Amino acid sequence: MSTSYLIKNVSVLGGEPTDLLLKDGVIADGADASADGAEVIDATGLIALPGLVDLHTHLREPGREDAETVETGTQAAAKGGYTAVHAMANTEPVADTAGVVEQVWRLGREAGYCDVFPVGAVTVGLQGERLAELGAMADSAARVRVFSDDGKCVSDAVLMRRALEYVKAFDGVVAQHAQEPRLTEGAQMNEGELSGRLGLAGWPAVAEEAIIARDVLLAEHVGSRLHVCHVSTAGSVELIRWAKGKAAKDKTWSVTAEACPHHLLLTDELAATYDPIYKVNPPLRSAADVEALKAGLADGTIDIVATDHAPHPHEDKDCEWAAAAFGMLGLETALSIVQQTMVDTGLLDWAGVAERMSAAPARIGRVSDQHGRPVAVGEPANVVLYDPAATRVVDPAESASLSRNTPYRGMELPGRVVATFLRGTATVLDGKLQ
Numbered sequence: 354m355s356t357s358y359l360i361k362n363v364s365v366l367g368g369e370p371t372d373l374l375l376k377d378g379v380i381a382d383g384a385d386a387s388a389d390g391a392e393v394i395d396a397t398g399l400i401a402l403p404g405l406v407d408l409h410t411h412l413r414e415p416g417r418e419d420a421e422t423v424e425t426g427t428q429a430a431a432k433g434g435y436t437a438v439h440a441m442a443n444t445e446p447v448a449d450t451a452g453v454v455e456q457v458w459r460l461g462r463e464a465g466y467c468d469v470f471p472v473g474a475v476t477v478g479l480q481g482e483r484l485a486e487l488g489a490m491a492d493s494a495a496r497v498r499v500f501s502d503d504g505k506c507v508s509d510a511v512l513m514r515r516a517l518e519y520v521k522a523f524d525g526v527v528a529q530h531a532q533e534p535r536l537t538e539g540a541q542m543n544e545g546e547l548s549g550r551l552g553l554a555g556w557p558a559v560a561e562e563a564i565i566a567r568d569v570l571l572a573e574h575v576g577s578r579l580h581v582c583h584v585s586t587a588g589s590v591e592l593i594r595w596a597k598g599k600a601a602k603d604k605t606w607s608v609t610a611e612a613c614p615h616h617l618l619l620t621d622e623l624a625a626t627y628d629p630i631y632k633v634n635p636p637l638r639s640a641a642d643v644e645a646l647k648a649g650l651a652d653g654t655i656d657i658v659a660t661d662h663a664p665h666p667h668e669d670k671d672c673e674w675a676a677a678a679f680g681m682l683g684l685e686t687a688l689s690i691v692q693q694t695m696v697d698t699g700l701l702d703w704a705g706v707a708e709r710m711s712a713a714p715a716r717i718g719r720v721s722d723q724h725g726r727p728v729a730v731g732e733p734a735n736v737v738l739y740d741p742a743a744t745r746v747v748d749p750a751e752s753a754s755l756s757r758n759t760p761y762r763g764m765e766l767p768g769r770v771v772a773t774f775l776r777g778t779a780t781v782l783d784g785k786l787q
């Protein structure tokens with residue numbers, strides 16, 4: 354018989370303290386007599402949120418098991434409060450067939466730390482030349498609904514149009530890595546006065562914004578669902594705000610967007626260290642961009658926070674800036690960064706965090722039958738207990754990830770994930786993996 358948990362004095366989304374019983378995979382009333390025999394957790398001072406859902410995680414398996422595996426990546430996810438992650442397709446081989454997505458999905462089930470929903474590639478081998486077998490991936494056991502060439506932009510407008518048309522058949526969504534390739538050849542950091550001074554090739558805001566503008570028009574033209582990955586500029590927020598206004602009057606198409614924790618906190622000034630720990634795609638931008646992203650996330654223009662957890666082994670990061678890989682870890686620090694940038698600043702309450710880190714990503718990924726549901730009696734017991742009053746200093750050595758490329762090393766961050774439950778089973782208790 355599986356353990357049941359009686360969680361005493363917990364504040365659901367910051368509300369009045371109550372008791373919750375997690376039993377047989379679902380949430381029951383804490384006053385229920387069947388709580389006898391349950392393991393009791395004193396949750397005084399803790400907040401209960403729905404298990405977090407990441408729409409953008411790189412798990413690296415198959416192919417780069419030196420950087421991360423499905424098992425280690427989902428362990429990091431559980432420690433960060435996640436009960437579901439969408440695993441990006443830029444593996445080796447690329448997740449562009451039913452076979453590969455089923456393999457990733459199965460590895461997630463076997464590991465058991467959180468549900469893994471594979472993202473399917475839009476084009477064969479992420480080459481941007483031919484559409485991958487989107488229908489076969491959708492019909493596979495992995496039931497793929499999110500398609501992305503993330504890491505690369507689907508820059509061919511005809512292919513992007515076809516992909517948007519194709520996914521309508523199974524209510525899928527195309528998640529675009531918006532980067533105009535010609536405008537970003539050799540790009541290393543945000544284009545601005547600083548890139549000139551540092552002698553690093555610039556990645557201009559317009560390279561992101563031009564693709565978003567085009568894709569929004571394509572999504573409207575064919576009547577489909579577009580999702581914009583890792584929005585990083587103020588201009589992108591403006592475009593998405595405009596697009597949402599248009600889409601609201603129509604309903605045959607939609608645009609959703611994500612922001613990453615690092616883009617809510619860090620700025621391009623950090624490139625002056627020449628430390629590639631701060632090298633990421635899209636790059637860290639200006640303080641004005643950070644403010645626009647936070648405002649967009651607060652007012653709903655940006656629907657969700659996604660981590661873009663991008664593990665890289667030390668040999669790909671401990672080198673000169675231009676040679677280093679793009680990307681940084683994110684799963685174990687996301688909730689703390691959102692607390693620091695959005696909650697402690699008064700921009701969001703905990704209900705707003707639950708919407709942007711759980712409910713909305715589950716809806717966009719079409720997994721809301723199980724995930725992103727309210728913390729309420731009768732719902733699946735996917736729950737995270739979080740201590741917003743705790744603080745911790747980030748030590749990369751403590752990460753469950755196989756990689757160490759966190760930009761928050763040595764920083765004191767607010768909050769601590771105390772426990773994570775996946776269908777009533779503890780994956781994390783007292784901050785430790787189970």
Ligand SMILES: NC(=O)N[C@@H](CC(=O)O)C(=O)O
Binds near residue numbers: 661
């Ligand atoms: N974000 C990154 O800098 N890197 C990602 C790719 C991506 O998300 O575009 C990776 O796979 O390493």
Ligand SMILES: [Zn+2]
Binds near residue numbers: 504530583634635
């Ligand atoms: Zn990307």
Ligand SMILES: [Zn+2]
Binds near residue numbers: 409503504661663
């Ligand atoms: Zn990514």
